[in-house]
Amino acid sequence: MKIAVVQFPGTNCEHETLVAARSAGLSGEIFRWNRPAEELSSFDGYIIPGGFSYQDRLRAGAIASKEPVMDALREEAEEGKPIIGICNGFQILVEAGLLPGLGGVDAALASNVMVSKGEIVRRGFYCAWTTLRHEAPPRRCSGSFLLEVGELVRMPLAHAEGNLVTVDPDLMARLNEDHQVVFRYCNEAGEVDPEYPVNINGSLENVAGICNPEGNVLGMMPHPERSSFAWQLQPTDPGKSVGDMEAPGPGRRIFESMKRYIEVRR
């Protein structure tokens, strides 16, 4: 099972993402954006990692979404192969219309706005650990294939534009109904509080990750590759010092899910 970690100019999480994917038993390589796009078809799955592709010119993800490799990825997605976009990768998938995947560009990841008690308390870039609640049924989505409903996963996030917005008043109802909402920001007890600091970037209904209707394409703002090893956890996390340097962290479940999804699909 071989995956491509797609690298655009300005991507900056490709190495640790590949390491995390490998720790889950996937093999793969980093795929530079200007390689012949047809070479992508030899891979079983794709990850678009975080970073600042094309310097976030225009909007985060906007330029990368127009690259020929994205046309190739769209074709692979239609074949049912898994694609996971993390952080900037999520932004690119939204700009490319692959997410939420309803036929157009239906949503956007806007600038963070932290709201508490009716007041904006902070804006802009924010880096912190967060808890995600898995909302979709198991096997619904490639990147959360192995997760149960309500399962909690800890991982960090770091972005300036992760606030999911839409002008379509019915979009959230459709996403909820079709189980396209994969992750929501919640507190450590699993409660979804719509206010900062639980809703860490102001996202609609605390949405942290969504998938397409078919479930093979997942986009999420938090970084599972940064919590794929136990030693990466926060010091206050009891799991931090358990096991050796290879011991898994919660984020590895995302990559293990991808691997299982590829196996089942075969």
Next chain:
Amino acid sequence: MKIIGLEDQEVEASLRSAGLGLSVSEARSVAEALGRDPTIPELFNYDTMWSEHCSYKSSRATLKEFLCTSGPNVVQGPEEDAGIVAIDDEWCVVIAHESHNHPSQILPNEGAATGIGGIVRDVNCMGAKVVATADPLRFGDPYGGDRNHVRWVAEGVVDGIWQYGNALGVPIIAGDVVFDGSFDTNCLVNVVAIGVVRRGEIIKSRAPAGAGEGGYDVIVVGKPTDSSGFGGVTFASEQLREEDEEANRGAIQIPDPFLKNVLFKANEALFKLTREEGITIGFKDLGGGGFTCASSEMGASAGYGMDLDLDLLHKVSDGLPPEVVACAETQERFMLICPPEVTERALKIYNEDWDLPNVYEGARASVVGKVTTNGRYITRYRGEVTCDVPIRHLTGGIRYQREERPRMTSFEEPAIATPEDLTDALLKVLGSPNVSSREHIYRYYDTEVQGNAVIRPGEADAGLIAPVRGKKFGIALSVDANPFYGRISPYWAGATAVAEAMRNVAAIGATPATLTDCLNFGNPEKPEAFWEFRECVRGLADAAKALWLKGYEDTPVPIVSGNVSFYNESPEGTVDPSPIIACVGLIDDVRDAVTMDLKRAGDPIYLIGPRFDELGGSEYYRTVWRATGRNVPVVRFDLERSMIYAAIDSIAEKNVVAAHDISNGGLAATAAEMALVGRGDLGIDLDLDAAGSDLPADRLIFSESSGFLLECKAGSEEDLERILKGYGLEIMRLGEVTGSRELRMTHHGKTVLRVDLETAKKAWTGGLGEAMR
């Protein structure tokens, strides 16, 4: 330019009207060495290379006199762009430390961003992967007369740092921030970068052996040269004057982390190619002094000359004058020297594989000339020779013996009455912008990128990363300097900065491996400022020598990199002497490191380090009594070394589960922070009588004498005490961790401080955000 035969004032007038900073005598010595009148481009080259920034003309003798830069673990001392020390037989840590003070005062965002941009190039060009940065910052008084401007500077600097570092993809894992009126018109923005490299894969920033005889190519990579940053090093070597502000803006470089991100990856491909084929290259960043500085130093340090054609260099326009092309400090550029047979492949990596011309308008790699054996530094432009000088004369610089004179000060200890209850004093200290939580700032920093973070800002005294996957070792980083001590005693400011930076890495269980110093002072032509500089260097060198590299008796902790920043002065005044120290610590297994948050109710708390009447420059005097005082903390070298070693050993033996060093705010702030950084459900109860001191309670808890508070794992008391005794340290078991969510201290049977954690947290978390709002 005509110099020979003219009167001094005529030469002076010509130099100034040309925009040169060279003195008349410097210009005359150039003409004398050349045996003719120099050209304008030649004078600009000398102006650049002989600036304080490039030549260390005032500081070099002092640094050489005091600092120890070698040691058993040193792989590369300060001669190159960055210093290197060994981690193990295979891996090394690369470190560089610089200031970007003047640019950050004028244009905070761009100034700070290019500071990060420059320091990461210094580390990368050694062949290393850049794995972390740190940012020691000094801003003016956020509540003083210049508060609006001070806050504009502070906000812009923090924005510039995160915008650059986050986009580049290098985590910021350490730093400190101090606010004081002495920085109102001269902020300090220091930057530290560290990288990792295998010992056999280090690249030197000089022409390789055989480059002259073999006609090696000189290649410039990156952004097209423009006029930005022209005069940057000269501007950094003068005082800031308000009337020059417009002109100075032009001397500030323009940052581009996006292009840097792509360049780093292309560099990695180049390094891989040359490693695999066993080819030695020279590689250097274009930083201060631009093309002239990089090319002349790369040639001269290998004993070669250079023959360079500025027409071949990619530029934004062909209309730039030769001196601007040569001396502009356009960012995001590197210089490569390689054998001619590698050139085509190197150009392909940059121009095709990484597609620089399409990624960034005008960016590319261009061959600009050859290394020669004739010892001349020759540049050509538009068919004319614009510069032809002896290369070693150009890079050799000049030396000044500056005059020194102690600054006369009359600091006195304030007459104060010990308050009955110290709770209010603690809340004031915790709320001070210099003590309060740094969270407001570090949430802007991507501390997680690269996925290597083990301990992050706010979790302990130092940041810790595991930078090489598959390896257990960790690199710890911390930065320190207290300007208030510097004001009273520059010598002890230097010594305490070294001791505190080392204590910080020891507090997580890492062993100090190397230090860097960035020395920020006023105008060295003023004897008092030069005296402050010398005193600081003497103090920090004494501490580095006396605290020893652990495992090697009588061996100094080496100082492998550093920077001197003079002229942090304006007509309104000079900065407090600020010898900012960074310490790199190493730990064999990152899972053995500890943080400062309290772990478990019932664990005993030990104090190491007796309390002395040392509140000069303390947060307590400043915040509660509006006084400076005189008795600065001193470093008792043998005691300090024992404390640091005891902390490291007791953490390694797993007797200690939380540790925090005592510095700003004294033992009271240290105890409070240990309770506040965690989940907030554990408190501390201390009986100050166990400190065995006859100081009044306020002095006891707010004295900034060095030391640690350690949380001992319950049941390991005997083991911990054995280690402490082994180092000759007093056993001071002050109290214990409680489940009561409050801080309590008693003295002579009376409660002198009692506060619930909610209240303390409110004070502690609000201070910095308010100061920067």
